[in-house]
Amino acid sequence: MPNYLADNSFIAVKPQVDSTTAIIPTSFIPLLSESIRVNPNFQANRAMKGLSWKSDELLKGSRKIEGDIEIWADPDAIGHLFNMMYAKTSTTGDAASGYTHIFDPGEGDSYSIDIVRGIYAQRLWGVRGDNIKISFEDNKMKATISVKALGQFSSASLAVALTGAAMTAIVLNTDYDLRPTDGLVAGDIVNVGGVDITLTSVNADGKTLGFASITVTASANDPVSLKAQTPSFTALQEPFYFGGTLVGIGADSSAADTAAASRSTASPCYEVGMELMNNLLDQPASGYTGAGALLNQVKSGTLDITRLFTDPTQFQKWVENVKQAVTIITTGRFIKTDLTTSEMLTVKINKTKLITNEEPLEVGQYIMDKQSFEMLYDSSDADSITVTLVNRTIGTDY
Amino acid sequence: MKYKNITNKDLHIPNVGIVKAGEEKEMPKGFNNANFKLVKAEKKEEVITNNK
Numbered sequence: 001m002p003n004y005l006a007d008n009s010f011i012a013v014k015p016q017v018d019s020t021t022a023i024i025p026t027s028f029i030p031l032l033s034e035s036i037r038v039n040p041n042f043q044a045n046r047a048m049k050g051l052s053w054k055s056d057e058l059l060k061g062s063r064k065i066e067g068d069i070e071i072w073a074d075p076d077a078i079g080h081l082f083n084m085m086y087a088k089t090s091t092t093g094d095a096a097s098g099y100t101h102i103f104d105p106g107e108g109d110s111y112s113i114d115i116v117r118g119i120y121a122q123r124l125w126g127v128r129g130d131n132i133k134i135s136f137e138d139n140k141m142k143a144t145i146s147v148k149a150l151g152q153f154s155s156a157s158l159a160v161a162l163t164g165a166a167m168t169a170i171v172l173n174t175d176y177d178l179r180p181t182d183g184l185v186a187g188d189i190v191n192v193g194g195v196d197i198t199l200t201s202v203n204a205d206g207k208t209l210g211f212a213s214i215t216v217t218a219s220a221n222d223p224v225s226l227k228a229q230t231p232s233f234t235a236l237q238e239p240f241y242f243g244g245t246l247v248g249i250g251a252d253s254s255a256a257d258t259a260a261a262s263r264s265t266a267s268p269c270y271e272v273g274m275e276l277m278n279n280l281l282d283q284p285a286s287g288y289t290g291a292g293a294l295l296n297q298v299k300s301g302t303l304d305i306t307r308l309f310t311d312p313t314q315f316q317k318w319v320e321n322v323k324q325a326v327t328i329i330t331t332g333r334f335i336k337t338d339l340t341t342s343e344m345l346t347v348k349i350n351k352t353k354l355i356t357n358e359e360p361l362e363v364g365q366y367i368m369d370k371q372s373f374e375m376l377y378d379s380s381d382a383d384s385i386t387v388t389l390v391n392r393t394i395g396t397d398y
Numbered sequence: 399m400k401y402k403n404i405t406n407k408d409l410h411i412p413n414v415g416i417v418k419a420g421e422e423k424e425m426p427k428g429f430n431n432a433n434f435k436l437v438k439a440e441k442k443e444e445v446i447t448n449n450k
Contacts, residue, residue, distance in 0.1 A: 025432070234407045234409060236410070
């Protein structure tokens, strides 16, 4: 039997028109790692039935599909992650100068995501971002998004045997889910009995797939798997770099913007990282084995900065609970050929306050301000955070 | 089989190379990508002449 190296994997993503209608993903993103798992929450059946053994069967619990996707944060790919987290409010610009996308903390798009595992793909649908972590690893910006999904299709089994010539439909077993075909769409290719079959319809009954007449033979309970796509990449972008990142800190957002505008006014930082949380609720719903919807709860965020200690100003701001606004601008490669526009990620945090400001002392080490900020809603700006991304991706892709 | 890049972007296919927007290219067996459409071979019409 063949074996498969994970290096041949990747993910493909596309925003859905609504939370429940899957779509074939068309944007391919190189992957650092992923840990998305389907958890049917199997538990031993502890009913009393005359046994001296714990149980003779497992029963399904409430299903969860969740996990992490980790990528280098290149200007195009990170747009999809922010679009899963927040609402894109506008796109302006053009191909020559670059497109400017603005993301505010509203409801992000639901996505279909294909994760390639060897010869088959796992199609997650109704995927939303639960939280995103931005960090830097050896100068490169890394994004890790924790996602939740409403459902998935990867492999199922035949309920009814296929007997040879002129087959036009497949009926799937319902042991995993009463609607095992959810997540598949016309145009997908499934493999059954060693034959690739292009779907022409996905029946509303949730278990029948239609296709043009074909000769295929397979027994009941044989596997039916989603065929992995061949990846196609646009010109691969470099990730954003720590070296292109300026952190502006000021009394308000205007002062923070000014500070972030140049290296001379920005605050030199040793490390910068942030986490934005949607705190999604898996809404249980009758008719669904897992979540029926992924609902927003209150959003929040934290910002961690480590910088060389110079004076006790930050200690004072911590203990006196003083507001600080932070604007982080990361500039990437140029877009316009005259170098007047560049890829750029701007995270504007209107109000933060220090949860902790540690200045640990270690022999032989410079003293650092190790700071953890809570991102807060700013009543005077009537805003909390705005993410602005300039890249080469046309607005219709998000 | 020949496939057409139906996007407006040049796309890089591993082990194939760059396929320009709108370009048609012969792809390896098993190729499957939603950014491409299979180009169906045109049927050659048989012209029957009745030369008497």
